[in-house]
Amino acid sequence: xxxxxxxxxxxxxxxxxxxxxxxxxxxxxxxxxxxxxxxxxxxxxxxxxxxxxxxxxxxxxxxxxxxxxxxxxxxxxxxxxxxxxxxxxxxxxxxxxxxxxxxxxxxxxxxxxxxxxxxxxxxxxxxxxxxxxxxxxxxxxxxxxxxxxxxxxxxxxxxxxxxxxxxxxxxxxxxxxxxxxxxxxxxxxxxxxxxxxxxxxxxxxxxxxxxxxxxxxxxxxxxxxxxxxxxxxxxxxxxxxxxxxxxxxxxxxxxxxxxxxxxxxxxxxxxxxxxxxxxxxxxxxxxxxxxxxxxxxxx
Amino acid sequence: xxxxxxxxxxxxxxxxxxxxxxxxxxxxxxxxxxxxxxxxxxxxxxxxxxxxxxxxxxxxxxxxxxxxxxxxxxxxxxxxxxxxxxxxxxxxxxxxxxxxxxxxxxxxxxxxxxxxxxxxxxxxxxxxxxxxxxxxxxxxxxxxxxxxxxxxxxxxxxxxxxxxxxxxxxxxxxxxxxxxxxxxxxxxxxxxxxxxxxxxxxxxxxxxxxxxxxxxxxxxxxxxxxxxxxxxxxxxxxxxxxxxxxxxxxxxxxxxxxxxxxxxxxxxxxxxxxxxxxxxxxxxxxxxxxxxxxxxxxxxxxxxxxxxxxxxxxxxxxxxxxxxxxxxxxxxxxxxxxxxxxxxxxxxxx
Numbered sequence: 001x002x003x004x005x006x007x008x009x010x011x012x013x014x015x016x017x018x019x020x021x022x023x024x025x026x027x028x029x030x031x032x033x034x035x036x037x038x039x040x041x042x043x044x045x046x047x048x049x050x051x052x053x054x055x056x057x058x059x060x061x062x063x064x065x066x067x068x069x070x071x072x073x074x075x076x077x078x079x080x081x082x083x084x085x086x087x088x089x090x091x092x093x094x095x096x097x098x099x100x101x102x103x104x105x106x107x108x109x110x111x112x113x114x115x116x117x118x119x120x121x122x123x124x125x126x127x128x129x130x131x132x133x134x135x136x137x138x139x140x141x142x143x144x145x146x147x148x149x150x151x152x153x154x155x156x157x158x159x160x161x162x163x164x165x166x167x168x169x170x171x172x173x174x175x176x177x178x179x180x181x182x183x184x185x186x187x188x189x190x191x192x193x194x195x196x197x198x199x200x201x202x203x204x205x206x207x208x209x210x211x212x213x214x215x216x217x218x219x220x221x222x223x224x225x226x227x228x229x230x231x232x233x234x235x236x237x238x239x240x241x242x243x244x245x246x247x248x249x250x251x252x253x254x255x256x257x258x259x260x261x262x263x264x265x266x267x268x269x270x271x272x273x274x275x276x277x278x279x280x281x282x283x284x285x286x287x288x289x290x291x292x293x294x295x296x297x298x299x
Numbered sequence: 300x301x302x303x304x305x306x307x308x309x310x311x312x313x314x315x316x317x318x319x320x321x322x323x324x325x326x327x328x329x330x331x332x333x334x335x336x337x338x339x340x341x342x343x344x345x346x347x348x349x350x351x352x353x354x355x356x357x358x359x360x361x362x363x364x365x366x367x368x369x370x371x372x373x374x375x376x377x378x379x380x381x382x383x384x385x386x387x388x389x390x391x392x393x394x395x396x397x398x399x400x401x402x403x404x405x406x407x408x409x410x411x412x413x414x415x416x417x418x419x420x421x422x423x424x425x426x427x428x429x430x431x432x433x434x435x436x437x438x439x440x441x442x443x444x445x446x447x448x449x450x451x452x453x454x455x456x457x458x459x460x461x462x463x464x465x466x467x468x469x470x471x472x473x474x475x476x477x478x479x480x481x482x483x484x485x486x487x488x489x490x491x492x493x494x495x496x497x498x499x500x501x502x503x504x505x506x507x508x509x510x511x512x513x514x515x516x517x518x519x520x521x522x523x524x525x526x527x528x529x530x531x532x533x534x535x536x537x538x539x540x541x542x543x544x545x546x547x548x549x550x551x552x553x554x555x556x557x558x559x560x561x562x563x564x565x566x567x568x569x570x571x572x573x574x575x576x577x578x579x580x581x582x583x584x585x586x587x588x589x590x591x592x593x594x595x596x597x598x599x600x601x602x603x604x605x606x607x608x609x610x611x612x613x614x615x616x617x618x619x620x621x622x623x624x625x626x627x628x629x630x631x632x633x634x635x636x637x638x639x640x641x642x643x644x645x646x647x648x649x
Contacts (some may be wrong), residue, residue, distance in 0.1 A: 008613060018534070018537075018538060018617075019394055019395075019398075019460070019461045019462075019530070019531075019534060019535065019538050020395075020396055020397065020398050020402075021457065021460035021461050022395055022396060022402050022403075022404070022405065022460045022461070023402060023460075024402055024403075024404035025404060025459065025460045026456065026460045028404060028407070028457045029459070029460075030456075030643055032411075032412075032415060033418075033452065033456075036415055036418050036419060036422060037418065037422065039422075040422035040426055043419070043423060044426055045422075083402075092614070092617055093344050093614050094612070094615045095613075096609075096610050097610075100610060101332075103446070103606070104448065104450060107441075107446070108447060109441060110422050110425055110426055110429075110445060111420075111438075111441070114425075114426040114427075114429035114430050114441075115429075117426060117430045118429075118430050118433060121430070152441050153411075164426065167537070169433070176432065176434055177433035177434065180367060180433075181429065181433055201484065227321055290333065
C-alpha cells in the first residue's frame with residue numbers, strides 16, 4: 001500500500017530534471033564549515049579563564065589543543081584529493097549518505113569542543129569548591145561581624161561570594177557526564193570519518209580491497225587494519241567507563257587521533273587499490289594472426 | 300550519447316551510426332534552447348551585456364554565446380559577480396552550469412566568508428548549552444538549536460552551488476535580510492533553563508519565529524527562480540517547485556513550534572498579575588515556570604524530517620546510473636514511464 005502511494009507520488013510530482021551542483025564549490029564550502037567547527041573547539045579551549053593554573057590544567061589544555069590540531073590533519077587527510085573521487089561524484093546515493101554523515105560529524109565536533117570546555121572549567125570549579133569549603137570554615141570560625149560583612153579578612157571568600165550561581169552538578173557528576181559526552185562524540189567523529197571514507201571509495205571497491213572477487217584471496221593485513229579501526233572506535237566509545245579525569249582523557253584522545261593517522265597511513269600501503277586481483281590479458285600470448293593475405297585471382 | 304555520472308564533459312563522442320536523440324526530443328530541445336536564448340538576450344539588452352569590457356560587438360556576441368543559458372568555464376563567475384562602477388537594481392538568478400559542462404571552482408565570494416562568521420557565534424552558543432547542562436535535555440536543546448541553524452547554511456550552500464547572481468541591489472538587500480534573521484536567531488540560542496521556559500522567556504518563541512522567517516526567505520528565493528530564473532527554464536521551474544516543497548516540510552514544523560511557544564508566552568498574559576515582573580527578571584535569573592520541551596522537539600523534528608524525506612526521494616525515487624541528468628519535458632507520457640520503470644525494477648531486485 002505504501003509502495004503504491006509513493007509510486008503515485010513519484011509519477012505525479014517528481015520531475016526527472018535537476019540542476020547540477022558545482023561539486024568543487026560544495027567541497028570547498030564544506031571544508032570551510034568543518035574549519036568553523038574545529039575553530040569553535042579552539043575557541044572553547046583558549047577562552048577559559050582559570051585564576052590559578054595547575055599542572056593538570058596545563059596537561060589538559062595542551063592535550064586538548066594537540067587533539068584539535070591533529071583532528072584537523074585527520075579530517076583533511078581523509079578527504080579525496082580530487083572532486084572526481086568524492087562520494088558526491090560517485091553516485092546520488094553515496095552523495096546523499098555523505099551529506100547525512102556530515103551533519104552528524106559536524107554536531108559531534110561541536111560536542112567535542114564543549115567537552116573540552118567542561119574539562120578545563122572543572123579545574124575552576126574545583127578551585128571554587130576549595131574556596132567554598134575554606135570560606136565556610138573561615139565564616140564558622142570568625143567571631144567579628146564586621147569582618148564577615150566586609151570579608152576583608154579573607155580574600156578567597158570575597159571571590160567565592162562573588163562567584164554567582166551554584167553549579168548544577170557536583171564536581172564528580174560533572175566529570176562523569178563530561179567524560180560520557182567526550183567519549184561519545186569522539187567515537188561518532190571517528191565512525192563518521194570512516195563511513196565517509198568508505199562512501200568516497202564505494203562499498204564494492206572497499207570489499208574488493210579486502211577480498212579479491214576473482215581469486216578469493218584475502219588481504220589479511222588490510223583486514224587486520226580494519227579490525228584495528230573498529231576496535232579503536234569501540235575503545236573510544238567506552239572510554240568514559242574507565243576514566244573520568246580530564247587530563248587522562250585528553251591524553252588518551254591525542255593517542256587515539258595519532259593512531260587514526262597511523263592507521264590511515266598503513267591503510268594507504270596495505271589497503272590500496274592494487275591489492276585487487278588484476279585479470280591478465282586473455283589475448284596474450286595465445287593469439288595468432290593470419291599470415292596469408294587474400295590475393296586477387298585476376299591480378 | 301553517454302553522459303558520465305559525474306556531470307563532467309562526456310567522455311565518449313557520438314560515433315557514426317550511433318543512435319541520435321529522438322527527433323521529437325531534438326525539436327523540443329531546440330525550442331527550449333531558443334526560448335532560453337531569447338530570455339537571456341532580452342535581459343542583457345537592457346543591462347548592457349554583463350561582465351565584459353565594451354570593446355566591440357564581436358566580443359559581446361561571443362560572450363553572450365558562451366553564456367547562453369548559464370555560466371560556463373569561459374566566463375568565470377567572478378566576471379559577472381562584481382562591478383565596482385555600476386549600480387544594478389535587479390539581476391535575475393542564473394543557473395551556474397548545465398549537466399556535461401566543465402565545472403570550474405568559483406572564486407570565493409566574501410559574502411560567504413562573512414556569512415560563516417555568524418556561525419562562529421552560533422557554535423559558541425550551542426557549545427554553551429552543552430557546557431551548562433551536560434544531560435540528555437542539554438543534548439536535545441543543543442541539537443534542536445544547532446541543526447536548524449545548520450540547515451540555513453546548507454540551504455545557502457546548495458543554492459550557491461547551483462545558481463549565481465550579479466552584484467545587484469535587490470540581492471544585496473536580500474542577503475542582508477538573511478543575515479539579520481540568522482543573527483537574531485543565533486542571539487536567542489540560550490541556555491536550557493531559559494529556552495525550556497517559554498512561558499516566562501521569549502527566547503524560544505523568537506528563535507522559532509526566526510526559523511520560520513528564514514524558511515519564508517528561502518521560499519521567496521525559490522519563487523524568484525521559478526519566475527525569473529535564467530537558464531534551462533523548464534528545469535529551473537521543476538527544481539524551484541521541488542525546493543519549495545522541501546522548505547514547506549521543515550517550515551511547517553517550525554511554525555508549529557512558534558505557535559506553541561507563542562501560546563505559552565502570550566497565553567500567560569492577563570492570567571497572572573505578576574507576569575510582567577517575572578518576564579523582566581527572566582533574562583537575569585531562572586524564574587519558576589513550566590518546563591516545555593515541545594517547541595525545541597518540533598524544531599529538531601522539522602530538520603530531521605526534511606532530511607529524511609529528501610534522502611528517501613533521492614535514494615528511492617531518483618533514477619540511478621546518471622539518468623537524473625537527462626532532460627525530460629514535463630507532462631509527457633515519457634515522464635511517467637521513466638518514473639515507473641526504475642521503481643518497479645528496484646522492487647523486483649528486492
